[in-house]
Amino acid sequence: MPLSDIFKTLISNKQAFSFIRNPGENTVYMLVEDNAGTNTYSFISFDTSKKYAFRFSRFEEVSGEELKKGFPIPLSEEENTEVFSREDYLELVEKTVRFLQEGKARKIVISRKKWINNPEINPVQSFLFLCKKYPESFCHLSYWNPKEVWLGATPEILGIFEEPFFKTISLAGTLPDEDSFLWGEKEIGEQRYVTEYIHEKLKNHSSRISLNGPNTLHLGHVKHLITYFSAQLENSTQLSQLIQALHPTPAVCGLPLEVSRNFILKEEGYDRDFYAGYIGIQTPDFQNYFVNLRCGRLHKNGVLLFVGGGITAQSDPEKEWKETELKAKFISESL
Numbered sequence: 153m154p155l156s157d158i159f160k161t162l163i164s165n166k167q168a169f170s171f172i173r174n175p176g177e178n179t180v181y182m183l184v185e186d187n188a189g190t191n192t193y194s195f196i197s198f199d200t201s202k203k204y205a206f207r208f209s210r211f212e213e214v215s216g217e218e219l220k221k222g223f224p225i226p227l228s229e230e231e232n233t234e235v236f237s238r239e240d241y242l243e244l245v246e247k248t249v250r251f252l253q254e255g256k257a258r259k260i261v262i263s264r265k266k267w268i269n270n271p272e273i274n275p276v277q278s279f280l281f282l283c284k285k286y287p288e289s290f291c292h293l294s295y296w297n298p299k300e301v302w303l304g305a306t307p308e309i310l311g312i313f314e315e316p317f318f319k320t321i322s323l324a325g326t327l328p329d330e331d332s333f334l335w336g337e338k339e340i341g342e343q344r345y346v347t348e349y350i351h352e353k354l355k356n357h358s359s360r361i362s363l364n365g366p367n368t369l370h371l372g373h374v375k376h377l378i379t380y381f382s383a384q385l386e387n388s389t390q391l392s393q394l395i396q397a398l399h400p401t402p403a404v405c406g407l408p409l410e411v412s413r414n415f416i417l418k419e420e421g422y423d424r425d426f427y428a429g430y431i432g433i434q435t436p437d438f439q440n441y442f443v444n445l446r447c448g449r450l451h452k453n454g455v456l457l458f459v460g461g462g463i464t465a466q467s468d469p470e471k472e473w474k475e476t477e478l479k480a481k482f483i484s485e486s487l
Contacts, residue, residue, distance in 0.1 A: 155214065158184075159223045162295075168206045170294040171214065171276070172433070173283045174440075175309070180219065180283065181211040194432040195294065195302070195444070198400060198424040199417070204296050205432075216280065225275045226298040230451035236264035236421075238473060244419065245469040251415065252465040259345050260406035260415055262472070263460025265422060266480050270454045270487050278303055278450075281486040285372060290442040292431065302426060303455070304447030305482055307371055310398055310430045313391055314438040318358070318383045322347040322365070324403045324462055325377035326475055329370050335377065338466040340366075343377035346402045349409075350381060353397050357390050358383035373478045395430075395441055403462070404428040404443060425449070427458030446482040457483050 162169050167185040170193055183193050185206035194205035236244075241264050248260050279293035282305040289305040296302075312319040324346040325339030343366050354361050365379030385391065405428075406412025426444050433440045448457040459476040 155218050156221070156223055159225075163226060166297070168204070168294075168296050170292055171219075171279055173291040175288050175290050175307075180214045180216065182214045183208045183211065190436060192432065192434040193294075194434070195296070195426050196399075196429045196432070197426050198404070198428040200399070200429070202425070202429075204300070219276055219280055222274055222276050225295060225301060227273065227275075227301055227450055227452045228299045229453055230267075230456060234265075235267050235456075241473055241476070242469045244421075245463055245467065245472050247419065248415070248463045249465060249467050249469070252463065252467075257411045257415065258407045259342055259402060259462050259464050260412045261402075261404050261428075261460055261462050262416070262420060263424065263427065263458060264476060266457040266459060266476075268448075268455050268457060268480075268484050268487065271452065273450055273452070273455065273487055275301060275303060275450055278483075278486040282482075285486070286446075286482070288369075289371070289446070290431070294431075301450040302444075302447055303450055303483060303486070304444060306431075306442050306445040306447065307369065307376070308403065308443040308445050310401070310441035310443050311391075311395055312438075312440050313385075313388075315388050316384050318354075318385050318391070318394065320350060320354075320381045320383075320398065322350050322379040322381070322401075322403070323369070323376050325366075326374050326461060326479075328478060329373060329375040333375075335368075338464055339377060341466075342462045342464055343379070345407050347379045349402050349407060350398065353394070354381060354383045356397070357387075357394050358385055360384040371482075373481050374475070391439060399430055399443075400428060401443070404445070404460075406462070424458065428460070446479065448483045455483065455487060 186209045189207040189209035282291045286305045294302045325343040327333040361383045366377040369378040448455040459479040461475045
């Protein structure tokens with residue numbers, strides 16, 4: 153059946169679906185809701201209070217040429233486009249820095265919403281743009297209903313499991329991807345906090361852990377410090393417990409975890425929704441989880457982006473604003 157006809161049937165039947173492209177691969181797969189399926193695709197919100205999931209039967213390979221034709225995906229109008237002004241965000245970062253300088257936490261991740269007006273959004277074309285631009289990211293276009301259509305290209309793995317090995321990363325520290333910008337104490341310390349935290353969590357589930365890093369990960373507009381982990385789990389039934397222990401990582405929340413989370417919920421001033429939550433792909437053979445970063449919710453009249461950055465006692469509010477503007481380009485340039 154032609155893809156255009158499949159689309160019409162899915163929309164008519166109000167079935168959820170997603171296009172995905174795994175890191176380091178070229179193949180695009182389409183996942184279609186099927187209650188008889190043995191695999192699961194899921195979205196979990198940052199605060200874990202909200203979850204969408206559907207079962208699917210298979211990974212349906214889709215050709216790029218067929219996708220390039222583009223297909224209409226129903227989108228809703230966005231009614232509330234309230235976002236942080238530059239002044240509001242600078243004030244919040246300044247407040248966060250003061251809190252950190254008082255020794256109440258080591259790092260807190262502060263985020264904001266950014267609205268991009270665009271009445272001519274083509275979700276499939278934007279997804280293909282992200283796949284080409286960011287080959288090492290997990291790219292997805294996820295349709296749950298017309299009000300919940302998410303587009304993303306996340307570089308952050310929460311966990312990749314193929315028994316008995318579990319792989320994850322520590323991703324923190326951000327600079328513009330230019331040679332003139334060198335890693336400083338702020339970025340190195342931020343990355344070290346995240347690495348130490350993840351290492352401690354893995355120790356509770358494995359005695360065989362290897363690390364590689366920190367290295368520099370280049371992502372076009374920005375670069376990050378990254379450390380790779382590989383652990384052999386002693387018991388595969390611990391996987392769910394491990395994922396819950398790792399989320400949210402200091403890369404999207406902070407350290408100490410509870411202090412940072414409480415500060416975010418009290419001071420950030422908005423619902424992160426699925427931003428900084430995680431995406432799961434579960435099959436009988438493997439389970440993959442990705443942190444939902446570099447993402448936005450699509451609407452007929454534009455896209456609501458979510459961007460943030462790790463704040464430490466050494467952070468400069470103006471630099472933090474510029475960092476979020478750079479991160480917003482991941483999605484905005486694809487529209």
